[in-house]
Amino acid sequence: MSRPFIQSRPEIETEASETVLNMGPQHPSTHGVLRVVLKLDGEIVTDLDCDMGYLHRGAEKIFENRLYPMIPPYFDRLDYIAAVSNGLLYVETVEKAMNLEIPPRAQYLRVILTELNRLSSHLLWLATHALDIGAFTVFLWSFREREEILKIFEDFFGARLTCHAFRIGGMSYDAYPEFKSAVMALMDIFPKRLEEYETMLNENRIWLSRTVGVGIISGADAIDLGLTGPPLRASGVDFDVRKAHPYECYADLKFDIPLGDSGDTFDRYLVRMEEMRQSRRIIIQALEKLPDGPVMAKVAKVIKPPAGEIYHSVESPKGELGLFLVSDGTTKPVRLRMRPACFVNLQSLKKMAVGSLVADVVAIIGSLDIVLGEIDR
Amino acid sequence: MPLLLFSQPFMDSPLIPLIIEWSLKIFFIFGGLMTALAYLTWFERRVLAYIQMRLGPNRVGPAGLLQPLADGIKFIFKEDIVPLDADKFLYTLAPIMSLVPALTCYVLLPFGDKFVMPGLNREIPLHITHVNVGVLAIFALTGMGVYGIVLAGYASNNKYSLMGGLRSSAQMVSYELAMVMSIIGVLLQAGSLDLVEICKHQAGWFGMQWHLFTYPPTGIIGFFIFLIAMVAETNRVPFDLPEAETELVAGFHTEYSSMKFAMFFIAEYANMVTASAMATILFLGGWMGPFVDQFPLLGPVYFTAKVGFFLFLYVWLRGTLPRYRYDQLMNLGWKFLLPLSLVNLVLTATIALFFM
Numbered sequence: 001m002s003r004p005f006i007q008s009r010p011e012i013e014t015e016a017s018e019t020v021l022n023m024g025p026q027h028p029s030t031h032g033v034l035r036v037v038l039k040l041d042g043e044i045v046t047d048l049d050c051d052m053g054y055l056h057r058g059a060e061k062i063f064e065n066r067l068y069p070m071i072p073p074y075f076d077r078l079d080y081i082a083a084v085s086n087g088l089l090y091v092e093t094v095e096k097a098m099n100l101e102i103p104p105r106a107q108y109l110r111v112i113l114t115e116l117n118r119l120s121s122h123l124l125w126l127a128t129h130a131l132d133i134g135a136f137t138v139f140l141w142s143f144r145e146r147e148e149i150l151k152i153f154e155d156f157f158g159a160r161l162t163c164h165a166f167r168i169g170g171m172s173y174d175a176y177p178e179f180k181s182a183v184m185a186l187m188d189i190f191p192k193r194l195e196e197y198e199t200m201l202n203e204n205r206i207w208l209s210r211t212v213g214v215g216i217i218s219g220a221d222a223i224d225l226g227l228t229g230p231p232l233r234a235s236g237v238d239f240d241v242r243k244a245h246p247y248e249c250y251a252d253l254k255f256d257i258p259l260g261d262s263g264d265t266f267d268r269y270l271v272r273m274e275e276m277r278q279s280r281r282i283i284i285q286a287l288e289k290l291p292d293g294p295v296m297a298k299v300a301k302v303i304k305p306p307a308g309e310i311y312h313s314v315e316s317p318k319g320e321l322g323l324f325l326v327s328d329g330t331t332k333p334v335r336l337r338m339r340p341a342c343f344v345n346l347q348s349l350k351k352m353a354v355g356s357l358v359a360d361v362v363a364i365i366g367s368l369d370i371v372l373g374e375i376d377r
Numbered sequence: 378m379p380l381l382l383f384s385q386p387f388m389d390s391p392l393i394p395l396i397i398e399w400s401l402k403i404f405f406i407f408g409g410l411m412t413a414l415a416y417l418t419w420f421e422r423r424v425l426a427y428i429q430m431r432l433g434p435n436r437v438g439p440a441g442l443l444q445p446l447a448d449g450i451k452f453i454f455k456e457d458i459v460p461l462d463a464d465k466f467l468y469t470l471a472p473i474m475s476l477v478p479a480l481t482c483y484v485l486l487p488f489g490d491k492f493v494m495p496g497l498n499r500e501i502p503l504h505i506t507h508v509n510v511g512v513l514a515i516f517a518l519t520g521m522g523v524y525g526i527v528l529a530g531y532a533s534n535n536k537y538s539l540m541g542g543l544r545s546s547a548q549m550v551s552y553e554l555a556m557v558m559s560i561i562g563v564l565l566q567a568g569s570l571d572l573v574e575i576c577k578h579q580a581g582w583f584g585m586q587w588h589l590f591t592y593p594p595t596g597i598i599g600f601f602i603f604l605i606a607m608v609a610e611t612n613r614v615p616f617d618l619p620e621a622e623t624e625l626v627a628g629f630h631t632e633y634s635s636m637k638f639a640m641f642f643i644a645e646y647a648n649m650v651t652a653s654a655m656a657t658i659l660f661l662g663g664w665m666g667p668f669v670d671q672f673p674l675l676g677p678v679y680f681t682a683k684v685g686f687f688l689f690l691y692v693w694l695r696g697t698l699p700r701y702r703y704d705q706l707m708n709l710g711w712k713f714l715l716p717l718s719l720v721n722l723v724l725t726a727t728i729a730l731f732f733m
Contacts, residue, residue, distance in 0.1 A: 021536050028626060043540070043703050134614065134700025140429040206615055206699045358540070359624050359702045 032372030121317035169299035229319025235263030415445035428696035467532035472640035475525025489676025511572035541628025545619035556606035558718035562725035576663030653687030
């Protein structure tokens with residue numbers, strides 16, 4: 001037994017006054033099984049390294065051995081907090097490769113469900129981010145609304161977390177009869193609930209001192225590191241896939257892209273809070289415009305995208321989620337390569353966290369909103 | 378020695394009834410205290426649950442009232458794990474070091490004035506011992522509690538525990554200063570370090586003689602400094618850095634399980650009650666209240682109610698506030714509370730000298 005059971009893989013050189021702290025993979029606030037190796041001088045972080053792969057399931061390799069209609073369930077298990085966005089990405093990529101026209105009703109339903117999923121994902125982010133900083137009550141309050149959304153999902157998809165009704169070519173079934181009224185009822189109470197959270201946090205001196213000026217990243221650095229989603233927009237860069245390359249029916253809907261200016265943890269918080277309001281706006285518009293008609297286009301029984309390469313991306317709650325599809329015209333993809341939003345966002349952690357304190361690292365990881373299922377795949 | 382206890386001269390001396398009185402008081406206070414501490418956890422969980430819109434423990438017994446009992450049984454039967462590389466002696470000593478001073482404090486706290494025992498015609502003071510430097514003794518004992526935490530952090534051989542222990546020692550030393558400074562105003566007014574005397578000094582005038590209201594505004598400023606420092610001293614939200622669960626897993630008691638963990642747990646709650654009792658005695662008139670002169674047994678009732686208010690405050694804070702960061706905590710203690718308490722002290726002394 002001379003060889004240590006767990007090897008400290010990310011090697012960090014230390015001086016006498018410094019300690020190496022292994023944070024994770026089993027740690028309450030690394031949001032799953034992320035392992036962060038911190039080099040500490042007292043409580044100040046002088047260096048850090050992320051070790052990941054504890055949740056690696058070889059998803060991209062599995063895709064290569066599955067028929068096209070068999071793949072969506074795997075996508076639900078990547079970013080399990082935003083399963084709908086993941087499923088949307090896959091079906092849209094294949095539809096784009098096959099040049100399929102999706103019926104408008106299916107497009108609107110997809111947008112409503114994706115935005116509901118954005119709400120539930122952001123609520124979970126708010127909950128865990130607040131808990132990381134110590135606001136225990138916000139954690140449980142957020143779960144209250146998330147529960148309402150998950151109930152709608154359960155009624156629609158039959159599953160709460162790994163939900164998929166999206167099929168290549170549309171939806172596998174239409175909305176259940178009370179869907180519209182259930183979503184509308186939730187949207188009516190939603191602004192009041194958001195205000196409740198903001199009363200708890202926005203003017204709380206402790207919350208402000210924990211988030212303002214913590215983990216700053218400039219717009220230029222954010223672009224260099226490839227950040228997308230709320231962390232990028234909090235740094236003042238106006239980029240949202242929904243506006244930049246509109247997919248589904250986003251071009252018909254009115255919504256704003258909230259931008260921050262200083263790129264600190266508090267701005268990332270504000271951007272996401274405002275995004276929830278905009279998502280609500282999108283959902284209400286889409287519900288009002290929801291057209292009648294079929295939800296499934298005419299699709300061949302055997303799905304064979306023409307040979308070639310295609311890249312498509314959607315705005316998942318975490319950032320730009322991309323998928324690169326290589327097809328050789330058979331029933332199985334040659335290669336499906338993801339551009340994971342969280343993976344790319346996580347690499348900015350070192351830039352943000354070095355020089356701050358241990359407690360800030362936790363706050364910054366929380367503000368990046370990572371999901372290890374998507375990072376490790 | 379044992380023989381001496383049963384010798385005739387000793388039996389005749391008035392010491393015997395005194396020993397019986399003491400034993401009974403210790404028995405009732407200790408028993409009542411342990412029950413109260415157990416129910417404090419139930420109270421905290423229930424109140425916190427209502428703040429957070431959930432139910433809290435409600436399965437064991439009516440309204441979950443037997444939950445503390447179930448928790449106790451669970452703690453006893455858990456496996457008592459000592460980490461392989463831990464310093465076993467210090468590891469075992471640490472919970473004792475933190476529990477014993479926390480419980481010893483109750484020997485000194487006055488719960489009420491004297492009352493005459495019907496039938497025996499014997500005057501019984503409602504406190505176990507009467508020390509004329511009670512304030513100092515309590516601060517000395519609560520100051521001892523930090524050794525338990527530091528030792529636990531050191532002996533566990535765990536970096537999280539170590540950081541928790543270090544944070545805790547820094548925090549307690551920093552806030553003890555502000556805490557002691559904030560009560561010097563009270564001591565100036567009462568002219569005594571005796572807890573009973575301090576309580577009696579606040580009698581009458583329908584509570585307007587409480588040190589909270591006297592010498593305005595110094596009483597109120599002192600009270601709030603004491604309140605903040607007391608939350609920090611007991612390592613509770615928003616100053617729960619030594620056990621910050623989302624940063625340090627569980628801080629100094631990460632490695633502890635079973636009764637050793639329960640001892641830390643009891644010590645924390647005992648310290649909460651001590652701090653609340655001190656706030657009550659120093660600023661809210663202790664056991665003083667209407668008709669307490671006619672019915673001395675009302676004293677403990679008023680005292681418990683006032684302490685209960687502070688305990689509710691603890692839970693309320695926990696349900697509302699996020700956690701401070703280490704450096705911000707130090708800044709608050711050294712750069713804000715300590716100077717403010719010094720200014721407050723000078724102000725109190727000035728008022729005492731020129732206006733009273």
